[in-house]
Amino acid sequence: MEFNELKHKVSSLIEKQDVNQDEKLRLICELLKAEVSHYDWVGFYFQNEDKKELILKAFAGEPTDHTIIPFSKGICGQVAVSNENFLVDDVKAQNNYIACSINVKSEIVIPLFVNNQNIGQIDIDSHTAKAFDKEDETFLEWINSEIAKKLF
Template sequence: MDYTALKIKVTDIVSQSGLLCEDKLLKICHLLRDSIDYYDWVGYYFANHERRELVLGPYAGEATDHVVIPFGKGICGQVAVSNQPFLVEDVAAQDNYISCNIQVKSEIVVPLFVAGKNIGQIDIDSNVKAAFTADDQQFLEEINQMVSVLFV
């Protein structure tokens, strides 16, 4: 997998003028899902700190019922509280997992920081157990760093 080529494409998307932020994020979600075979669902959730919940933003993949997730609930909700990436090799082994699709076997969630504040996260599901590695985490942290300029 060529993470470098994907990062160049993400940089190009982020820098496109005339596109709304949501459209750029949607293009990035589709790019990642279409380019990495074990990225079966890719989406962004954004934090509403006053209500202590995450709200679904742009995504690529099957529709989900989880459009609002309370802080602390599920993998995404835990990342909203911990501010740390969370890589889950086997979602069935997680007590606090929210099932979006019975096909999902593993998940990675990486927070999105702007000026040191967690404003949301990228959430990726895979239908393959133990699909994600430390390389995926580093790659997604870099993607989120590129995306963060959209919110400054």
């Protein structure tokens, strides 16, 4: 499915009146995993600023032991500190990578900003090397922007 088509579906989920914020995030994760062939695990982590850690709030894919990630640890923890997108073509080449599954080959993490503050991120793993490109990055930035405007 093309990203433009998916934008309409994501917008519809965000606008749903009969589900809470957590459920909307979970539904977005499930939609992305189901509709984008190279998205094998999709999750939203949110910051617990007091403890300098990320907490997994919603996901679709295989369960993970990494429900709490300290700032600076792994790709997600690095994005919590850098406030910048992080595309990884080959997770084995990263010395600060936290392995969620032996099948993961590449990862993309995009921070979610509310009022110019990084409050969380969308994290996507793929079982395909070099799975992500600028189109994925732009699409995921759009999703986070819509979530920030309409859910927070």
